[in-house]
Amino acid sequence: MVRMFIRACLIAATLVGATAVAQTGPTVLRATYIAQNPVQAFVDPASGRVRGPAADITRALAQQLGVPWTISGAPGAVGVIERVVRGEADIGFVAFDPLRAVDVDFSQAYSLSQNAYLVADASPLHRAADVDAPDVRIGVRKGDAGEFFLTRTLRNATLLRDDAGSLEDAARQLRAGAISAYAANRHRLTGFVATTPGYRILEGNFYPVEQAIAVRKGNTVMLGVLNTFLDQARVSGLIATSISQAGLSGVDVAPAPVARKN
16 A cells, blocks of 8 residues: 555656656657667667667656657767767766766666676686785776776776777687786676686676666756656566566666765
8 A cells, every 4th residue: 555655656746747847848758878788778689679778768758758759879878978968868878977977967776787797717716806906907898887986996906998898809808818807797798608608707796887867967857757757667666677578687676766966
């Protein structure tokens, strides 16, 4: 009974916000996501349609707003943020980070995607907690949320940033001994080791990345609608169902948010 009451209140709040958006907001809800990040969304090779949490959230939000919607991939987190800042997208799916919050405002997190380390089978490393040590070289894609986190937190290991973010390139570097471990989201790494012998994922994760939704700086109306909608999507099971249907590993529904400063 309490759950039903909470859900009714959330729906009512969303509809109030939807009215405000309808008066001043977009006539088409345009969404963008990181094209190379399946944790957010991916193009189904059979249908050519975008699938995953970003698509499901955009579709359901557009239905509540009573507007059509589009969604398209962008080249990396920088591409998503640029589209939002330039007004080419109304919402952008991208991991929260304080550095990114300088340019855009962020909704609450809707999911947590765990980041882990890839190593060669012969590596002496076994746990994520052991990686921050002298003489350990960690590869990571430049601009990823994991790179920002490791830049802030590493004390002993050396961080080597690359622009491509290709797991195939990372594997070659691991084989050659150029890096000791490669940092990326666990879902991508799980798919890679399943098809590429000679590599493994270290036990444990080093960072739960907050997948969230960015809007233009100062767009408080849309931000309020998003946060109320995501509360509702958490309660209704929409986010959990989307994660499950997309077959995502190492991804969990984000808990109800603690207030944070953008």
